[in-house]
Amino acid sequence: MPSSSYYSPSLTSKSSPDQASWGLATKLAELGRDPWGHAGYVNMPTYRGSTILFPDLATLDGRKPAPLRYGLHSSPLHEAMKQTLCELEGGAGCILVSSGLEAVTLPLLALLQQGDRLLVTDGAYDPTLDFAEHFLPRLGIQTQRYDPTDTAALQKILETHSDCKAILIESPSSQTFELTDIPAVVALAKKHDVTTIADNSWGAGIAIRPLEMGVDIVVQSGTKYVCGHSDTLMGFCVANDEKILRQLGQARAFIGIYNAPDEIALCLRGVRSLPVRYEAHRTAALRVCDFLQEQREVSEILHPALASHPQRALWQRDYASSCGLFSFMMEKKGEGKEAREILARFTDELRLFGMGYSWGGFKSLILPAEEQGLGRKLLPDVPNDRWLLRVHVGLEDTADLVQDLDDAFRRYRSAA
Numbered sequence: 001m002p003s004s005s006y007y008s009p010s011l012t013s014k015s016s017p018d019q020a021s022w023g024l025a026t027k028l029a030e031l032g033r034d035p036w037g038h039a040g041y042v043n044m045p046t047y048r049g050s051t052i053l054f055p056d057l058a059t060l061d062g063r064k065p066a067p068l069r070y071g072l073h074s075s076p077l078h079e080a081m082k083q084t085l086c087e088l089e090g091g092a093g094c095i096l097v098s099s100g101l102e103a104v105t106l107p108l109l110a111l112l113q114q115g116d117r118l119l120v121t122d123g124a125y126d127p128t129l130d131f132a133e134h135f136l137p138r139l140g141i142q143t144q145r146y147d148p149t150d151t152a153a154l155q156k157i158l159e160t161h162s163d164c165k166a167i168l169i170e171s172p173s174s175q176t177f178e179l180t181d182i183p184a185v186v187a188l189a190k191k192h193d194v195t196t197i198a199d200n201s202w203g204a205g206i207a208i209r210p211l212e213m214g215v216d217i218v219v220q221s222g223t224k225y226v227c228g229h230s231d232t233l234m235g236f237c238v239a240n241d242e243k244i245l246r247q248l249g250q251a252r253a254f255i256g257i258y259n260a261p262d263e264i265a266l267c268l269r270g271v272r273s274l275p276v277r278y279e280a281h282r283t284a285a286l287r288v289c290d291f292l293q294e295q296r297e298v299s300e301i302l303h304p305a306l307a308s309h310p311q312r313a314l315w316q317r318d319y320a321s322s323c324g325l326f327s328f329m330m331e332k333k334g335e336g337k338e339a340r341e342i343l344a345r346f347t348d349e350l351r352l353f354g355m356g357y358s359w360g361g362f363k364s365l366i367l368p369a370e371e372q373g374l375g376r377k378l379l380p381d382v383p384n385d386r387w388l389l390r391v392h393v394g395l396e397d398t399a400d401l402v403q404d405l406d407d408a409f410r411r412y413r414s415a416a
């Protein structure tokens with residue numbers, strides 16, 4: 001890999017023809033590195049800095065090409081990260097941003113204008129809905145939610161409102177894991193000339209690759225499985241269309257978005273082991289589901305890879321794998337405040353499952369939904385007599401995780 005390719009002023013960073021035949025794990029291990037440009041170091045060095053010097057006036061003026069012009073925009077390390085993420089999602093260009101939330105908001109800011117309507121899945125990550133419903137209206141952009149399980153209803157919205165300009169997909173949904181029929185949504189969007197954006201933080205480029213299904217922009221929270229160790233935040237957008245990439249790149253530059261090089265170095269290190277970690281999360285999570293299925297207090301497990309998932313056929317058609325994140329519903333004990341106190345018996349003495357936000361890291365996590373539910377408008381919310389607990393199964397020994405949960409159920413059961 002010639003080092004000059006890291007500085008390519010074009011947004012494309014496709015692998016060479018011989019590399020194109022490699023499997024994904026090989027690509028993620030091999031690409032975005034330049035040992036012979038860096039004294040044999042197997043990893044890319046971390047470039048820190050704002051100022052990048054120009055050798056002469058002609059380069060400063062743009063009459064001679066300058067690979068990079070200012071530290072805000074990129075560095076060889078950032079270019080290496082972008083190249084690797086393009087391979088992960090199967091796209092031609094990548095825009096790095098500071099968080100997964102910014103990966104969702106940047107395309108909306110870049111592509112939508114006053115008078116436009118955004119269609120957002122009712123199952124989206126809460127802060128995505130907050131941005132769409134509470135910030136975009138300030139710019140004269142309105143948001144309408146759609147039911148991700150009802151493509152016919154989405155079609156009606158598109159036929160009724162010619163101001164729809166973008167559809168935001170998140171499949172599976174945050175917290176309740178409904179699937180979207182992505183190819184059907186893409187077909188509708190193309191018919192109505194609407195841009196599709198898919199948050200693929202759960203699929204991570206491993207379980208599903210929405211760009212290959214015709215989605216225009218895929219976004220991910222790199223904070224999750226790409227980083228994989230819960231020690232930094234990062235987000236990215238990947239697309240194939242040059243015009244879209246230019247619009248996203250311009251918006252990034254207009255806003256002044258920056259990724260600190262140490263954070264990028266952590267994510268580049270993380271992505272090298274993504275396929276094996278993802279598979280380990282998948283098998284451990286399914287084993288934990290087996291255990292949960294046997295507990296009498298568990299009424300439902302919300303995991304799209306389980307045979308009990310209502311959209312089984314869609315899952316089998318479109319998804320190649322699953323990760324460590326799913327939810328389950330547990331019978332509520334007691335009423336009001338007391339019910340939350342009894343729930344604390346379950347959560348507060350867990351030794352291995354921590355309570356905290358985010359997911360995708362080595363550590364197992366559990367997060368009860370808020371008492372008032374999920375704030376859904378179209379999809380069913382959590383029934384009043386149930387708790388919804390979202391689980392991220394990490395990389396600990398599965399037997400120890402099951403034991404931790406078993407102890408928690410015993411405590412919960414013993415509560416009057």
Ligand SMILES: Cc1ncc(COP(=O)(O)O)c(C=O)c1O
Nearest residue numbers: 099100101125201221223234358
């Ligand atoms: C589906 C989804 N998208 C985006 C994000 C935001 O990611 P970040 O925490 O990197 O901003 C999250 C965070 O939990 C998420 O679950």
